[in-house]
Amino acid sequence: MEVTINNIRKEFDRFPALNDVSLKIASGELIALLGPSGSGKTTLLRLIAGLDYPTAGKIFFGEEDASHRTVQERNVGFVFQHYALFRHMTVADNIGFGLKVRPSGTRPAKEEIRRRVSELLDMVHLSGLEKRYPNQLSGGQRQRVALARAMAIEPRILLLDEPFGALDAKVRKELRRWLREFHDRTGHTTVFVTHDQEEALELADRVVVMSQGRIEQVGSADDVYDRPGSPFVFSFIGESSQLPVEVKDGALLFQGHPIGISEPGDGVGDLFFRPEDVSLSDEQEALFGKVTACRRLAGTRIAEIDIANEGHAPYHVEIEVPLHAPVELGSEARFRPTRWKVFRK
Numbered sequence: 001m002e003v004t005i006n007n008i009r010k011e012f013d014r015f016p017a018l019n020d021v022s023l024k025i026a027s028g029e030l031i032a033l034l035g036p037s038g039s040g041k042t043t044l045l046r047l048i049a050g051l052d053y054p055t056a057g058k059i060f061f062g063e064e065d066a067s068h069r070t071v072q073e074r075n076v077g078f079v080f081q082h083y084a085l086f087r088h089m090t091v092a093d094n095i096g097f098g099l100k101v102r103p104s105g106t107r108p109a110k111e112e113i114r115r116r117v118s119e120l121l122d123m124v125h126l127s128g129l130e131k132r133y134p135n136q137l138s139g140g141q142r143q144r145v146a147l148a149r150a151m152a153i154e155p156r157i158l159l160l161d162e163p164f165g166a167l168d169a170k171v172r173k174e175l176r177r178w179l180r181e182f183h184d185r186t187g188h189t190t191v192f193v194t195h196d197q198e199e200a201l202e203l204a205d206r207v208v209v210m211s212q213g214r215i216e217q218v219g220s221a222d223d224v225y226d227r228p229g230s231p232f233v234f235s236f237i238g239e240s241s242q243l244p245v246e247v248k249d250g251a252l253l254f255q256g257h258p259i260g261i262s263e264p265g266d267g268v269g270d271l272f273f274r275p276e277d278v279s280l281s282d283e284q285e286a287l288f289g290k291v292t293a294c295r296r297l298a299g300t301r302i303a304e305i306d307i308a309n310e311g312h313a314p315y316h317v318e319i320e321v322p323l324h325a326p327v328e329l330g331s332e333a334r335f336r337p338t339r340w341k342v343f344r345k
């Protein structure tokens, strides 16, 4: 099911939790809503679900205007961070619940429900555990039961709000891989909320980066990581450093001096680069500063550099250096970004 979100605004006591949000989600797509706390991710998910209604704007499911439809009418499945399984029901009863409470006429026969539950158990790799109660399951297993329960009603769209947030790192990783496979097998349009960028980049077809109730950028993992469209996206996703610069006659100047980088145009702006996109340099035209800390990573090192800023606190940047490069604590390091982006003011 394709979902189209048109110019949505959502206010709580006049506070705009969402401000002019538009997004087209293709049928069968796996979409991540990624952003810091308070950026509006959950609010957007709740509006798609029909748990809340927009102050302005419209939401379409396919061609149908669903903006004022109820949750039931929208037929969406959702799973929250804190799996709300019924504790007094077995796994099988939890999964079949949504079907059993359907009004008579639309309720499948008992035998049909049993068949569907068994199919779903198989799909979430929990066959054999149907008679267990939630407290006899691990956190990851409970979350898979919650997913199976959401899927039982054959939803048009699957909505997940930090579904793995409460689990430990290893289980999270396993469930991530599992969810991707599950999605590829079932082909449901799926929207999930996360503030974990690794999760978003690894799992999603497209990542929607949100900040302060707005969409900053929508794109593939490569788009948002390699081609961030705004200073916010550049600094929110991955590691980066930032320096104020001037562009003059096709060259980049920092503190009035060329640093060996060409950049078209003229004006002032901020230079952004990632630690891995830097090379050490002996050239006169380069950035330089004092190494204040060094950390060993698996195959390389990260050096923290303070660049003097007369009369003010130094600029702090981080660069990745080869293990045996002569970059020592307290020494001076000279380097140039090899990939960068200048956002003009």
Ligand code: ATP
Pocket: 012, 013, 016, 017, 035, 036, 037, 038, 039, 040, 041, 042, 043, 044, 195
């Ligand atoms: P988190 O990652 O912390 O869950 P989020 O990105 O999901 O954050 P939302 O929960 O969508 O953010 O909240 C967006 C903004 O709207 C926040 O400033 C929040 O305080 C506000 N907000 C959300 N729900 C309500 C509500 N029911 N009443 C008043 N303000 C609300």
